[in-house]
Amino acid sequence: MKLYSYYRSSAAYRVRIALYYKNIPFDMVAVNILKKENLNSDYQHYNPQMRVPTLIDGELILGQSTAILEYLEENYPQPSLLPAETKARAWVRYFSQIIACDMHPLNNASVIRYIKESFEHSEAESMQWYYHWLREGFSALETLLQQQSKKGRFCFGHDMTFADIYLIPQVYNAIRFKFSMDDYPEILRINEHCLTLDCFVQASPEQQPDFISI
Amino acid sequence: MKLYSYYRSSAAYRVRIALYYKNIPFDMVAVNILKKENLNSDYQHYNPQMRVPTLIDGELILGQSTAILEYLEENYPQPSLLPAETKARAWVRYFSQIIACDMHPLNNASVIRYIKESFEHSEAESMQWYYHWLREGFSALETLLQQQSKKGRFCFGHDMTFADIYLIPQVYNAIRFKFSMDDYPEILRINEHCLTLDCFVQASPEQQPDFISI
Numbered sequence: 001m002k003l004y005s006y007y008r009s010s011a012a013y014r015v016r017i018a019l020y021y022k023n024i025p026f027d028m029v030a031v032n033i034l035k036k037e038n039l040n041s042d043y044q045h046y047n048p049q050m051r052v053p054t055l056i057d058g059e060l061i062l063g064q065s066t067a068i069l070e071y072l073e074e075n076y077p078q079p080s081l082l083p084a085e086t087k088a089r090a091w092v093r094y095f096s097q098i099i100a101c102d103m104h105p106l107n108n109a110s111v112i113r114y115i116k117e118s119f120e121h122s123e124a125e126s127m128q129w130y131y132h133w134l135r136e137g138f139s140a141l142e143t144l145l146q147q148q149s150k151k152g153r154f155c156f157g158h159d160m161t162f163a164d165i166y167l168i169p170q171v172y173n174a175i176r177f178k179f180s181m182d183d184y185p186e187i188l189r190i191n192e193h194c195l196t197l198d199c200f201v202q203a204s205p206e207q208q209p210d211f212i213s214i
Numbered sequence: 215m216k217l218y219s220y221y222r223s224s225a226a227y228r229v230r231i232a233l234y235y236k237n238i239p240f241d242m243v244a245v246n247i248l249k250k251e252n253l254n255s256d257y258q259h260y261n262p263q264m265r266v267p268t269l270i271d272g273e274l275i276l277g278q279s280t281a282i283l284e285y286l287e288e289n290y291p292q293p294s295l296l297p298a299e300t301k302a303r304a305w306v307r308y309f310s311q312i313i314a315c316d317m318h319p320l321n322n323a324s325v326i327r328y329i330k331e332s333f334e335h336s337e338a339e340s341m342q343w344y345y346h347w348l349r350e351g352f353s354a355l356e357t358l359l360q361q362q363s364k365k366g367r368f369c370f371g372h373d374m375t376f377a378d379i380y381l382i383p384q385v386y387n388a389i390r391f392k393f394s395m396d397d398y399p400e401i402l403r404i405n406e407h408c409l410t411l412d413c414f415v416q417a418s419p420e421q422q423p424d425f426i427s428i
Contacts, residue, residue: 074304
C-alpha cells in the first residue's frame with residue numbers, strides 16, 4: 001500500500017492515523033503542496049483533483065480521505081474505528097462529516113489561496129473567514145459531545161473511532177493558526193488524551209519525513 | 215422516520231432520493247432556509263449546526279447527508295446503493311466525496327451569503343467563485359467517469375449508487391446558476407438518464423410540498 005501524503009494536510013493526517021492504528025504497513029510518498037508538486041502531470045494521473053491524500057492499493061487508486069477511511073475499515077476491520085451498532089455508527093459519521101464537509105473544505109490551502117489571490121483579501125480577512133467556520137463547526141461539535149451519553153476519553157465513550165481521527169487534525173490546524181479553543185472544553189479534553197497515543201503521535205505532522213520547521 | 219428538508223438544499227435532495235429509491239416511508243417537515251427557520255431554537259435543538267437535512271428515527275437525531283445515507287444503507291440494504299465489492303464501494307465513495315467535500319460546501323447558501331455580506335463581494339464575483347469550484351470538481355468527476363471501465367447508464371455501470379445521488383443534485387444546482395455543462399458529456403449523459411427515474415423525479419425540488427417558483 002502506498003500513501004501520497006503532505007505532512008501538513010489534515011486529510012492526509014486522518015489517513016495516517018488510521019493506518020498506524022490498524023497497523024497496516026505502507027510506503028509514504030511526500031507531495032509538497034507549497035512547491036505545487038501536486039500539480040505535476042505525474043501526480044494528476046493518480047489524482048485528477050490534484051489533492052492529497054491518494055492511496056494506492058494494487059490496481060485501486062483512491063482519493064478523498066472519507067472514502068479511504070471507509071475502505072480501510074472494510075478491509076481491516078480489526079481494530080475497528082466504527083462502533084458495532086448502526087445508530088452509534090451513524091453518530092460517529094455525523095460528527096466526522098461536520099469536520100469533513102463544513103469545516104475543513106472552507107479552510108484548506110486552495111480556498112485560502114483563492115481568497116487572498118483572486119479576491120485580494122488581506123491575511124487578516126482570510127483569518128476572519130477561517131475563524132468564522134471554525135467557530136460554527138467547533139460549537140456544533142462541542143454540543144454533540146456534551147449531549148453524548150457515552151462519556152469517555154474519546155468522542156464516542158471509551159472507543160476510538162473515526163470521530164477522533166477527524167477531530168485531532170482539525171484542532172491541530174486551529175491551534176497552528178492561533179485560534180482559541182477555550183470555549184470547547186470537551187474537545188480539548190479529548191484532544192489532550194489522543195495526543196498521548198502512539199498512532200496520533202506517529203501520524204502527526206512533526207513526525208513526518210517531509211516535515212519542515214517554519 | 216421524519217426528514218427535515220428544504221426543497222432547494224442539495225444535501226436534503228440526496229437523502230430524499232435514497233428514501234424514495236429504498237421505498238422507506240417518511241414524514242417530511244419543511245424548513246425554510248430563506249426565512250431563516252433553521253435558526254429557530256426548536257430546530258437548533260435537533261441540529262446544532264442549524265443546517266438541513268436532519269433525519270429523526272426513534273431516538274436517533276442525525277445530521278449530515280453522508281452519515282444519513284450510510285445509515286439508510288446499513289438499515290435498509292435492499293435495494294442497495296453501494297456495490298458489493300470493497301474496491302468498487304471505495305470508488306463510489308471517492309466519487310461522492312468529491313461533491314460532498316470539495317464542491318457543495320464551497321457553494322452552499324451560508325458560504326455565498328458570507329462572501330456577499332461579510333466580504334462585500336458582488337453577485338458577479340460570488341458567481342465567479344461558484345463557477346471556479348464547479349469547474350475544478352466537475353473536471354475531476356468527468357475524468358473519473360471516463361477512466362471507469364464499468365460503463366453504463368449510471369456513474370458505476372448499470373448500478374445506481376451513492377455516486378448518482380450526489381451527482382444529480384449538484385448538476386441541478388449548477389444549471390440553476392446557469393453554469394455551462396458542455397465540457398462534461400459523461401456527466402450530462404448520466405444526469406439525463408437519472409432524471410427519467412421515479413426516485414429522482416419524486417425527490418426533485420419542483421416536486422416538494424415547500425417548492426416555491428421564483
